[in-house]
Amino acid sequence: MKVCWFFTAVTSLVLALAQPVQAQEFFAQVGAIPDGDTLWVNPEDGSAPQKLRLQGVDAPEICQSGGVAARDALRQLLANRRVQVIVKYHDAYGRGLARVQVSGQDAGALMVRTGQAWSSRWQRSRGPYAAEEVLARTAKAGIFAEPEPELPRDFRRRHGSCYPSR
Numbered sequence: 001m002k003v004c005w006f007f008t009a010v011t012s013l014v015l016a017l018a019q020p021v022q023a024q025e026f027f028a029q030v031g032a033i034p035d036g037d038t039l040w041v042n043p044e045d046g047s048a049p050q051k052l053r054l055q056g057v058d059a060p061e062i063c064q065s066g067g068v069a070a071r072d073a074l075r076q077l078l079a080n081r082r083v084q085v086i087v088k089y090h091d092a093y094g095r096g097l098a099r100v101q102v103s104g105q106d107a108g109a110l111m112v113r114t115g116q117a118w119s120s121r122w123q124r125s126r127g128p129y130a131a132e133e134v135l136a137r138t139a140k141a142g143i144f145a146e147p148e149p150e151l152p153r154d155f156r157r158r159h160g161s162c163y164p165s166r
Contacts, residue, residue, distance in 0.1 A: 115142020
């Protein structure tokens with residue numbers, strides 16, 4: 001039980017520590033994509049590569065059922081593509097929480113609509129992509145084809161992170 005309490009506390013702290021920053025908007029080339037809601041980008045202005053997390057989505061952990069499929073879907077959508085990035089917050093890990101547009105489409109919305117991620121929940125809110133999640137659930141797309149898909153936050157509470165040094 002101590003482990004569950006610890007991960008619940010850490011998750012709450014991470015959410016509470018999301019720090020607003022002066023909004024950054026830039027174009028970048030997508031580099032590495034380690035999981036279904038995280039990516040590295042190389043800004044076109046030549047500044048240092050940035051690690052980003054898609055704002056508003058929570059994809060399965062890479063070691064969780066559906067995690068590899070979510071990563072592969074994000075790779076298919078964004079790998080080596082030019083994207084527009086809008087960062088308004090940073091999380092406790094220093095990642096920019098970003099809205100990412102590819103060919104005029106919101107990558108987060110596409111990931112949820114295709115059943116590769118959940119709309120992020122916070123307290124009683126169903127998150128910014130609740131409508132896309134309803135469509136994916138109705139279509140039994142991706143993770144929603146499983147009878148009871150486990151939210152990543154619940155998975156992390158039970159098992160911890162797939163990335164011990166994340």
